[in-house]
Amino acid sequence: MPEDLALLARHGTAQGWIGTVDSRSVVVRPPQWMDRRAADAELVRLSEAFGALAVQALRAVALQGEVPVDDAMASDLLREAIFPLEEAGLLTITRTGVAISRPVHQHSLVMARQPEEEPPRTPAGTLHAWSRGRPVPPADARAAAWDLLERGLLDQAQFLLHALPADDVDRVHLQACCEIAVGAPRRALRLLRSVAPGSDPTTLGLLAFIDIVLLRDVEAGERRLADLAAAARTHPDLDDLLRALTHLQVHAAGDVTPLPSPEALSFGEGPHPGAAASALPVSRERTPEGRLDRTGKSDPDLARLGRVLLKTLEVCRAAHQAPPDSTSGVTALSGVPFREVPIIAANWVACVLGASRLMLAPEEDVLPEDWFEGESEGRVLLRTTSTELLRMLQDLICGEPLDDLRNLLEDIWAQFDGGLPQGPVRRALLEALDHAVEGGRAEELLGPPGYVPPRTQGFYDSPWRQALISVGCLLDAVGLGDAEHLLRALHAVPQDRPHRRVVLRCLILRGLDALPVETLDPLIRQAREAGVEEEVVDLLVARLDGAPHRVQAAVAALEGRGGRFRVASVARRPVRPPSDITGLTAAGRNRMALLSAREREVTAQAVQGLSLAEIADALRVSQRTVQSHVRNTYRKLGVGSRTELRAQLFEEGDRR
Incomplete structure (x- = not known):
């Protein structure tokens, strides 16, 4: 009987319907x-x-x-x-x-x-x-697993891994690529480190891609580039990947020299227009029985990955150098057929191209459907969170009403906490979005109150996060009516024109009525230098004129032209201020200032003894969202329970 159970557990684990919890086998839903x-x-x-x-x-x-x-x-x-x-x-x-x-x-x-x-x-x-x-021949299992992976069927791909020998390096490569595809590059890094990278170009290429592109680890990137350059001497198919990673590494290290224009890049022979691209180039030959035999190498196609990265960087460079009223940059962004992008780079490419298009043409669809023609449903699911985030960023900078933004933000948080594939989306990025929409200040994101983050450069490293942080800082200053703080925050906005244009346009559309008068002149000058649309700048000019009817006419002219731009309020959601929680110590008030507006709302009700369900009902959000805010609060304040939270806020002395 024990032997039968062991056999059952092995088969169930391989098939995915038995899992392990605390060293025990448990039946999970298949x-x-x-x-x-x-x-x-x-x-x-x-x-x-x-x-x-x-x-x-x-x-x-x-x-x-x-x-x-x-x-x-x-x-x-x-x-x-x-x-x-x-x-x-x-x-x-x-x-x-x-x-x-x-x-x-x-x-x-x-x-x-x-x-x-x-x-x-x-x-x-x-x-x-x-x-x-x-029994399945390992060659067939490898080919099938790579094909399933590239179509976004990650569970099926990992299921077939068990058909490969335990010491097969392709098994590690496949598992690592699955982890990258769902947004877990650090887990992939741990897997790849278990493989001796001495003479294995695939392992070297994947390690370099993770450290340089996904993690932006400058120190590790230097080592990876050196190893990859040595491997490229005997493996010419690594040349394009080496070029692209070298540019990204230099950029991450602080040199913002734009990518030199390369020759026209070709993706070579790809799959037919209606099929998803495969990281495994295979030749299909008819057999006498009419079956399809798959042959070819069983590694991710690093040559294709390098060409895709180079093409993405070139398109991004062209878009950022194009005049703000030019359509050539927008057209160029469609030059990367998304179905031919290897799945491990798909989310990064979509984010970079989407952010570039948003900065160049904010009123156009941020991710046009024709980019993704022929893409499988599995691949679509893997970029759901990042796609929704880009669309919400577009709504934010175009002046959509705050209530609509809050509803979208709740959905994105629910997707994030619900375990949907996250791609390049990280909690810090969502907190930046929360900050831009709701106000409040997260210390680890923006520093202590009154601190203005230093100016940043570059548009490959989470461009939306930099824009969100800048927007949040500016709107905070507007809400407080602090002209000096606003001018300092304006100086810290990234200097490349696309970033600056996005941030200044958003500031004008969301803060028009509340902008201090002494900031209008410098803001008009900076907006024109950044290429902000003249109809948007006219709002500031009318406000400076001081005649209400001029402002109303400028707003009507902007919103009547048929675009997405709207003038919205900078007002934040009414929240229970810390002073409404009686008995807070001075240290408690300082700690409450570290939380976002929504986290303060949740905390104010949690310390009064309300359950998660009662808090969710009062705030008209899901319990999962409340749990997320509670976890964030505990993490920021370094506590593990409501008892510790009350001690932090109400008792004298520092117990942290």
Whole structure:
């Protein structure tokens, strides 16, 4: 019996429905794609609705992944079935082939208990064979895992890792790339460090990419570049990656010299327009049995990664150097076909290009849909949080009402705390957004009250975070009516024109009525130097004139031109000030000043004994959001319970 249980635990762990908690095996809910009972039930429903032959045809398509149209029309099984099934919404027919239209049906057709005697050597066929306990050749498992990874099916890719030998270096590379794709570069770094990087160019390339691009670790980046340069002498496919990483490393170290314009960069032979790009370049050859054999190297394509990074940097440079009224920079941003971006760089590329487009053309769609044509749903999910964050940043700088921004912010926090893939989004970035919308001051983000962060440079290192910090500082000064503090904060705004244009435009649209009069002249001058739209600058000119009807006319002219720009209020959400909490010590008031406005609201009610549910109901937010603010408060104040929190705020003496 113990041996049977051990075998069950090993299989369950490999298949993902048994997990480990405190050194004990526990049954966890299987992922939808691996739920065989649900898959069998789905097949029964399809069979009852369309017949057994239709299900057989669907399964053949699902296991192939995509069947070329010519092959489908030549098949007796598929020819009669594909068009009725397309009308029913189960199949999609494109110029290149026939495929299952919905992932839920794809998973059910692949994972059903009914075994396939000879599953095709495709990712879906390999996944089916391994899920049925059949041995899978390591080469097939590698090829299928890389293909699934690039389509955003990370759970399936990791499931196939167990078909590889434990000492297979590709297993480490695959696992590390999965961690990068979900936004966990430090976990990927730990995995890769377990591999001796001496003569392995893939490990060297991934380590350098993580440290330089994702973590912006200048000191580690120097070492990685030296190792990568040595490897590039014998591996020319690393040249483009070395060029791109060298530029980013120099930029992170403080040299903001723009990227020299390279020759026209080509992505080479990529997948067809309707398919997601694969990090594994494979050749597909027809076999006598009509199956697709996959051959080729089983590493991430570092040459393609280097070309994508170089193209992204070139497009970003062109956008930031273009005049503010130029459309050429906006057009250039579409020069990176997103379906050809390796998944480990997809979130970073989307963020850099989206932020560049937002700074150049804030009234246009920040992430146009045609960038992502042909992208799989799995890849879309992996950038959900960062996509929503970019769109909210656009709403913030274009003057959307605060209530709308708060609702969006709640959604983003819920996505973040709910465990959705985060990409490059970090808690500090969300706190910066919270600060720009709600006010308040997080000490670790902005320093103590009255401190103005030093001027920063560059547009690759979280450009939205720098813009949010600047906007938050400026709006704080406006809300306080502190002209001197506002002028100091203006001086600290990043000097590159795109950043400065975004921040100044946002300040004008959100703080027009509350700007101190003595700041209007210098603000008009700086706005024009940064290239802020004349209709927006006219708001300041009208305000300086002092005639209310001139201000109203300027606002009407701006909002009547049909763009996204709106004049919004700088007022913050009414919060319970620390003084309303009776009994606060002087130290307690100082500590409350470290919290954001929303965190002070939550803290004020928590110290009165309200439960999380009661606080959520009073603030009209979810309990998960309240939990997030409580965790932030505990972390900032260095406490672990409400008892310690009360001691921090109400008792004399420093107990920290």
